[in-house]
Amino acid sequence: MDTAKQPSRVLVVGAGTMGHSIAQVFAQAGITVDLADTNAGVLETAVRRIAANLSTVKEAEHSSGAEPTTSIENVLRFVKPTTDLSSVAAEAEFIFEAVYESLEAKQAVFDLLEEHTPKEAVIASNTSVLDLFEETKLSHPERLLCAHWFAPPHIVPLVEVVGGPETSAKAIDRTVSLLESVGKRPVVMRKFVPGFIANRIMMAMADAAEELIDSGACTPAEIDFAIKTSVGVRLGVVGIFQSLDFNGLDLIAGDRLPEELPSYLRSKVEVGDLGVKTGRGFHEYKSPAEALSSRDLAYLAVLHALETSTDFAPIH
Ligand SMILES: NC(=O)c1ccc[n+]([C@@H]2O[C@H](COP(=O)([O-])OP(=O)(O)OC[C@H]3O[C@@H](n4cnc5c(N)ncnc54)[C@H](O)[C@@H]3O)[C@@H](O)[C@H]2O)c1
Structure with a gap:
């Protein structure tokens, strides 16, 4: 550099x-x-x-x-x-x-x-x-x-x-x-994509939210509350792929056939890199217990910051 x-x-x-x-x-x-x-x-x-x-x-x-x-x-x-x-x-x-x-x-x-x-x-x-x-x-x-x-x-x-x-x-x-x-x-990034990374993911979330509202399952305010009290705490600590590592990549693969899996997931599952529990997934882990403890400490810190700053209420 x-x-x-x-x-x-x-x-x-x-x-x-x-x-x-x-x-x-x-x-x-x-x-x-x-x-x-x-x-x-x-x-x-x-x-x-x-x-x-x-x-x-x-x-x-x-x-x-x-x-x-x-x-x-x-x-x-x-x-x-x-x-x-x-x-x-x-x-x-x-x-x-x-x-x-x-x-x-x-x-x-x-x-x-x-x-x-x-x-x-x-x-x-x-x-x-x-x-x-x-x-x-x-x-x-x-x-x-x-x-x-x-x-x-x-x-x-x-x-x-x-x-x-x-x-x-x-x-x-x-x-x-x-x-x-x-x-x-x-x-x-390796190549230009309209919306880059963060906005594209946000747009996918917005599409899912739109579907939920159209289906009559919940209101915009309920979606905001649900996201802030769950995904909002998680994503800032582990992002998307490390979140999957914590879930277990075999669980994410489910009963899909290998050829039905996206290649980035298939290549992990085939060699037994199933995430935190096997020491390697999209990231590397020294010990599952230490990874869980570090994750939870970070979640608690984020949770505390969110509770004290907004208590999950809308900003006015
Ligand atoms: N608003 C967002 O949240 C956001 C986020 C990421 C990227 N962007 C991108 O950033 C860019 C700017 O967005 P924005 O929201 O700040 O727009 P804006 O409308 O608030 O500001 C644009 C400014 O550019 C000025 N301008 C236009 N032509 C000019 C020229 N020839 N010389 C000098 N100034 C000129 C305008 O007078 C205006 O003040 C866009 O490309 C947008 O897509 C916006």
Whole structure:
């Protein structure tokens, strides 16, 4: 991995729901961020939103007794709002694009960036579903990639990173390095898929929820409560595949014939890697008893955090 020093300047294009919060991540890390938007009103709101976000972070630090981080004023000093993208583009080493989810809007920004930024500057798009590698044109496609943040970016650790067929490994490595250096937990995907990982799983859950409601089995409020008091506690600790390891992969395979199993499951079951109980499944385990105890301690910690912060009630 490229461990080059942090850039002194980052450019975020689009200061709306995602852009202001992405800019905040870099400002909090002491990196100057040019925050560009065509709408001056959005920029004013963005600065107010960053200040409000930081004040919530301060409140959390205060109530948990955590060491206070730098002051709101100090963070805001690193945020440089501008409506003139072309005047700041030349200084950028990294550009995080967060404009409207439209090919035309993104292509217009890329055209301007290609005209004004050094060709080594990485262009990282926050698109949710657009295949920009297929649908947009750049004269330096090796520097285009997706860095898909999960809302709200200043809080959620995940950033899904993926390149296209022409993206350079160096651009990916530099982006991962930068994201890690500002405290994020990037995952590099092997190929672009609309919705990336987390949103695709969320969408599958939303489809199942829709079916349940259509069937008349339960209400939206009941689904939210059921998820928060069960899956919500589990997924943050073990994810999906480690959860299966705890269930036992033979149980998951059930009475399906080997050829009916997905290959990733079949390859485990055939060699007897059945999860925690055999010491190996999708992950490795030293001892089933220790794994169960570590899992339960983590569940109890998450449960405690959820109970004390919301007691599973809707946020108002
Ligand atoms: N909202 C989410 O939860 C979320 C999550 C992940 C990814 N995304 C993706 O992030 C991107 C931005 O989404 P959003 O929700 O922040 O949108 P938004 O509408 O809140 O903000 C987009 C901003 O881009 C600005 N803009 C448009 N064209 C511009 C240009 N040429 N130059 C500079 N600024 C320009 C607009 O004025 C607007 O303020 C989209 O691609 C979206 O799919 C959104």
